Amino acid sequence: MNEFTKIIKLLNDTGILGVLIFALVGWFTRINPALKTKIAANKSAGQREVLSIVDQLAASWVHKLSTNYEMPGEEKRERAIAGVISQLKGWGHNVDPVLVAAAIEKTYQLMSGTNTKAQTKQDEYNAALADTEQAFADKQAQLDKQAQLDKQAATVPAEPAPLNVPENTATTEGDAK
Structure with a gap:
């Protein structure tokens, strides 16, 4: 213990102890929080990048599947979610499927708010399908x-039997004589 106090006294006399204490206080009050903030900012910037990629992939898949008129909407949604998730996994990103589903829905809502070529074609297809089904139903009814x-x-x-009218029946006005 005696040697430890000698070392402390030597560091104090030379001023090195003060510098070490100043450096430790500075580290824990200024540098360490700044590093933690920087790490958190980089992490959230990475998350923003991934979310941007998810939005772009969602838009791509929704526009691609919107031209497949025969496929029901729920199947389109499932294929879009699966496609986005598989592409993200291929790039090394693991994203929650609920988040991907929300991005798909957001893209669909944005797309359905505007009148696109795909929507016009889908409406034409639906109208032609309804007309065909109605014509088929009319033909079937006929x-x-x-x-x-x-x-x-x-x-x-084919030849109805003659009426059995008694001979003593009186004729009425309009009967043939």
Whole structure:
């Protein structure tokens, strides 16, 4: 212990102890918090970059799948989410699927707010599909009606039997004489 106090006394006499204490206080009050802030800023900048990439990929997938008119909307959404997640994993990013789904929905909402070519084509496709289905339903109804008439015609005799009118019946106005 005696040697330890001698070293402390020597450092104090030369001023090195004061410099060391000043450096330690400076480290814990100024430099260390600044480094932590810098690390946090770099981390959030990286997160912003990844979110920007997610938005761009979401836009790409939504626009790509919007031209696939026969596919239902829910299947389009699932494919877009899977596609974005697989691309991000390929680049080494692990992003929560809920976040990707939100980006897909945001892109879809932005896209549906404007009248795009894909929406116009989708509307035309839907109208043509509805017309085709209506024409098919009308044709089916016509065929059903014809089949019912044919069935009635088959059950009704071709030449109806004459009426059995008694001979002592008086004729009325308008009857043939």
